[in-house]
Amino acid sequence: MKKQKFMVFLLLVCLLILTGCKGRRDIGGDTTGNVYKIYYLNSAMTRLEPQDYTMPEKTSESDDTQLDWEIVKLMEQLKTVPKDLDRQAAVPDKVGFEKYKLEDKVLYLYFDNNYSMMNSTREILCRASLVRTLTQIKGVDYVAVYTADQPLMDSAGSPVRPMANSDFIDNISNVNSYEKTELVLYFANSTGDKLERETREVVHSVNTSLEKLIVEQLIAGPSRVGMNPTLPKETKLLNVSVNDNVCYINFDSTFLNNTLEVKEYIPIYSIVNSLAAVTSINKVQITVNGSQEFMFRDSISLNQLFERNLDFNAENAGTEKEGETETETGGKQQ
Numbered sequence: 001m002k003k004q005k006f007m008v009f010l011l012l013v014c015l016l017i018l019t020g021c022k023g024r025r026d027i028g029g030d031t032t033g034n035v036y037k038i039y040y041l042n043s044a045m046t047r048l049e050p051q052d053y054t055m056p057e058k059t060s061e062s063d064d065t066q067l068d069w070e071i072v073k074l075m076e077q078l079k080t081v082p083k084d085l086d087r088q089a090a091v092p093d094k095v096g097f098e099k100y101k102l103e104d105k106v107l108y109l110y111f112d113n114n115y116s117m118m119n120s121t122r123e124i125l126c127r128a129s130l131v132r133t134l135t136q137i138k139g140v141d142y143v144a145v146y147t148a149d150q151p152l153m154d155s156a157g158s159p160v161r162p163m164a165n166s167d168f169i170d171n172i173s174n175v176n177s178y179e180k181t182e183l184v185l186y187f188a189n190s191t192g193d194k195l196e197r198e199t200r201e202v203v204h205s206v207n208t209s210l211e212k213l214i215v216e217q218l219i220a221g222p223s224r225v226g227m228n229p230t231l232p233k234e235t236k237l238l239n240v241s242v243n244d245n246v247c248y249i250n251f252d253s254t255f256l257n258n259t260l261e262v263k264e265y266i267p268i269y270s271i272v273n274s275l276a277a278v279t280s281i282n283k284v285q286i287t288v289n290g291s292q293e294f295m296f297r298d299s300i301s302l303n304q305l306f307e308r309n310l311d312f313n314a315e316n317a318g319t320e321k322e323g324e325t326e327t328e329t330g331g332k333q334q
Contacts (some may be wrong), residue, residue, distance in 0.1 A: 010217070011023070011049075013326050016062065020085070021136070025137060034054070034055040034070075035052050035053065035054050035084035036051060036052075036053050036054075036055060036074060036133070036136050036137075036196075037050040037051065037053070037132075037133065037136065038051050038052075038053045038074070038077045038131050038133055038219040039078075039089035039090060039112045039128070039129040039133050040081055040085065040088060040089065040090060040129070041087060041088040041089070041090060041125055041129070042088070042176075043087065044089060045088050045089060045121075045122065045125065045295075046121075046127060047125075048090075048128060048129055048132070049087060051075075051082075051085065051087070053077055054157075055070060055073060056073065056114075062332060067102070067137065067138075067140075069133065069257040070137050071100060071102070071107065071134065071137060071140070074133055074134055074136075075109075075134075076088045077102070078091050078129060078130065079091050079097065079132075082228075083234070088157050088322075090125065090126050090129030090130065091111075091126060091129075092114075092118065092122070094114050094117075095111055095114045095115045096111060096112035096114060096117070096235070097109070097110075097111055098110045098111060098112060101238075102139070102140065105139060105140060105141040105142060105145050106141070106142040106143075106144055106162045107134055107137075107140045107142065107144070108144045108145065108146060108159050109130065109134075109143060109144070109145050109305050110126065110146045110147075110149065110164040111145065111147050111250060112144065112147070112148060113147055115145070115147040115152070116147045116148070116152070116153075120180070124180070124203050125246060127145060127163065127203065127246065128168045128203070130143055130145065130169055131143045131163045131164070131165060131167065131168060131291070132165055135165040141164060142163060142164050143162060143163055144160075144162040144163070145160065154180075154182070154199075154201030154220065155202070155224060158198070158199050158200060158201065159296075160201060161200065161221065161223035162223075163178060164202060167202070167203065167204075168203065169274055177280055179203070179204065180201055180202070180203055181201070181202055181204060181210065181213070182199060182200070182201050182202075183199070183200050183201075183202055183214055183217060183274075183277075183278055184197060184198075184199055184272050184274065184277035184278050185197075185198045185199075185200055185214065185215070185217055185218060186198075186230075186269070186270050186273045186274045186277070186313065187218075187222040187223075187224075187227040187228060187229060187230055188227065188230050188260070188262040188270070189227065189314055190226050190227075190228065191227070192228060192260075192261050192262035192263055192266060193262075193263045193266070194266075194312060194313065195230075195269060195270055195313045195314060196222075196224075196226075196227050196314050196315075196316055197313065197314075198222055198223065198224050198227060200217060200223065202217060205299055207240070209240060209277060210279055211240050211242055211249075211279060211281065212237070212240040212277065213280075214274050214275055214278070215237055215240060215249060215271065216237060217238075218230060218231050218270060218271060218274060219231050219232075219233060219237065220234050221233060222235070228260070228261070228262065229260060230260065230262060230266055230267045230270035231254075231255070231258065231260075231267055231270070231271075232258055232259075232260065234254050234256070235251055235252070236251065236252040237249070237250075237251060237281065237304055238250040238251060238252055238289070238290075240271065241274070242281065243266050245262075245280050245281055245282050245283065246281070246282075246283045246284070246285060246305065247279075247283070247284045247285070248284075248285045249271065249284060249285070249286050250273045250287045250288070250289070250290055251286070251287070251288055251289075252288070252289060253288055254286055255286075255288055255296075256294060257298065258296075258297070264296065264297040264299050264300060265312065266312070267296075267304070268286070268296065268300060268306055269309055271284060271286070271306075271314040272284045272306045272308055272309070273308055273309070273310070277306035282307065282308065283305040283306065283307055284305065284306045284307075285305055285306075286302050287302065288302065
């Protein structure tokens with residue numbers, strides 16, 4: 001009798017397990033189970049509002065890869081809004097989406113010329129929505145926008161570099177808390193012995209200091225062909241502060257492990273000259289894990305204040321008289 005009761009008990013357990021498994025399959029339905037956030041605009045078009053979206057399973061009729069399938073589906077969502085949501089599509093109806101391509105984890109989006117006709121506020125929101133939505137896809141780290149087969153240009157006429165999710169910190173909850181800023185950044189030239197100028201327009205939170213933004217953009221690297229990075233992408237910026245026009249920058253130890261093929265002074269003055277170009281900074285103190293008792297590349301002591309030196313800029317090569325150095329104010333000193 002005990003054996004029969006035990007067998008009945010086992011049978012009931014098996015039935016419960018099977019029923020539970022069936023229930024889980026039914027819940028999944030025709031979806032992959034991957035939940036993404038689609039960043040729509042609110043009805044007043046002043047901020048982004050995310051909405052959960054479950055990615056449908058790729059159909060057997062589709063020849064797309066899973067990556068292509070997800071890109072297409074998310075772009076469809078960005079162009080349309082469910083009827084039960086009081087939201088606006090991130091990409092306006094009049095803007096035509098023509099094609100895309102994915103290379104080295106950079107997703108290139110090609111729109112027609114109407115994209116460039118958006119006003120500044122709407123374009124910032126649209127760009128933020130595209131980046132924050134599409135970089136959720138595994139294999140997409142950056143998004144680049146093209147309009148009429150040309151790179152999106154900033155107000156200075158320079159191409160807007162590929163954007164990462166981190167370029168839109170903490171999401172754009174209010175477009176008035178974000179702004180476009182034009183930066184002058186100095187990266188290494190092709191031979192690594194001079195600094196080349198790059199003008200870059202960046203959308204950022206008004207709560208992010210200009211000094212911090214500049215150093216972060218230097219770590220991100222150049223976007224122009226023929227220019228080389230001056231700081232390893234792995235460099236961690238621990239802190240930035242300013243006092244009496246002196247900028248204090250604290251890196252982690254990765255800063256000291258700079259093996260880029262540039263002259264030893266190039267990384268230092270990439271930072272100093274970039275900060276001095278667009279801020280009131282006239283001196284920079286660099287520390288590593290809070291200490292300045294280090295030698296950078298075994299030749300430059302960090303136990304000093306670095307001042308702007310335009311001699312390292314390629315654009316100033318040959319313009320100085322022998323024995324003279326141009327200072328941060330543009331004057332000369334003997």
